[in-house]
Amino acid sequence: MLESSERIEAKMASTNISAEHITKVYQARKKQTVAMQDCSIQILENEFVCIVGASGCGKSTLLRMLAGLDFPTEGTITVNDKPVTGPGVDRGMVFQGYTLFPWLTVEQNLQYGLKLKKMPKPQQDEIVDKYLKIIGLSNFRNAYPHQLSGGMKQRVAIARMLANSPEFLLMDEPFGALDPITKARLQVFLREIWRELRPTTVFVTHDIEEAVFLATKIYVLSSRPGRVKAEIPVNLTYKRTLDLKDTEEFYAYYQQIEKLIQEN
Numbered sequence: 001m002l003e004s005s006e007r008i009e010a011k012m013a014s015t016n017i018s019a020e021h022i023t024k025v026y027q028a029r030k031k032q033t034v035a036m037q038d039c040s041i042q043i044l045e046n047e048f049v050c051i052v053g054a055s056g057c058g059k060s061t062l063l064r065m066l067a068g069l070d071f072p073t074e075g076t077i078t079v080n081d082k083p084v085t086g087p088g089v090d091r092g093m094v095f096q097g098y099t100l101f102p103w104l105t106v107e108q109n110l111q112y113g114l115k116l117k118k119m120p121k122p123q124q125d126e127i128v129d130k131y132l133k134i135i136g137l138s139n140f141r142n143a144y145p146h147q148l149s150g151g152m153k154q155r156v157a158i159a160r161m162l163a164n165s166p167e168f169l170l171m172d173e174p175f176g177a178l179d180p181i182t183k184a185r186l187q188v189f190l191r192e193i194w195r196e197l198r199p200t201t202v203f204v205t206h207d208i209e210e211a212v213f214l215a216t217k218i219y220v221l222s223s224r225p226g227r228v229k230a231e232i233p234v235n236l237t238y239k240r241t242l243d244l245k246d247t248e249e250f251y252a253y254y255q256q257i258e259k260l261i262q263e264n
């Protein structure tokens with residue numbers, strides 16, 4: 001039931017990110033690297049899209065272009081049907097490395113963007129309280145990043161992104177540096193947040209299991225230059241817990257994608 005209403009909602013959506021026929025060539029002195037070639041993807045409202053592919057296939061390049069931090073050599077990228085000309089508050093980002101401000105407390109990190117927007121203090125406090133609760137770190141509001149574990153830092157980074165209420169979440173291997181148990185926990189955590197808030201999400205990873213667990217739709221990229229090898233809707237249960245990873249239907253997706261990546 002939920003799965004089909006999810007799809008209808010996505011179809012009727014007005015907000016979207018679109019990359020059409022993207023080619024990206026890096027030019028460094030005499031060396032040319034074609035990082036992407038004729039790559040097209042569509043991200044619709046409320047979707048959780050994972051982009052998966054081998055290391056070096058151009059995933060980060062693609063995400064940076066969606067963020068407006070880099071630009072395609074050919075092709076167009078639009079957000080809500082407007083060409084991307086640079087970064088914007090409509091797109092929040094979390095990367096693999098810990099990007100919290102080390103000199104600010106957890107609370108101050110969450111407040112940072114809200115202060116920039118000149119949001120009144122009581123409203124800031126309300127938002128900060130809400131996201132501290134969501135990430136389960138209310139007791140760590142006065143801690144500094146160096147006092148937190150890797151998993152806690154990434155939870156704060158995600159909360160900081162959400163606090164700014166961006167229309168789109170862009171994440172590049174945000175759990176890539178975590179140990180497997182923390183990583184699995186944060187996957188459940190992120191999927192639960194998505195289920196509750198339904199932010200339109202683009203999540204880049206080389207980890208097939210992670211992609212299948214999180215996504216409503218997966219793009220499998222070929223090895224460099226990155227092209228779309230397959231677009232795979234993931235029709236697994238809406239509420240996902242770790243035991244899903246032990247099911248046959250999960251493994252079927254896993255195998256399908258592994259085969260596509262190995263074929264390169």
Ligand SMILES: Nc1ncnc2c1ncn2[C@@H]1O[C@H](COP(=O)(O)OP(=O)(O)O)[C@@H](O)[C@H]1O
Pocket residue numbers: 026027028033034035053054055056057058059060061062224
């Ligand atoms: N700024 C850059 N200058 C030159 N080459 C780059 C640059 N950024 C990435 N590349 C190259 O483009 C290819 C794709 O890189 P990247 O997007 O980081 O891949 P992925 O994130 O999938 O591992 C790689 O071969 C990489 O070396």
Ligand SMILES: [Mg+2]
Pocket residue numbers: 059060061
């Ligand atoms: Mg990368």
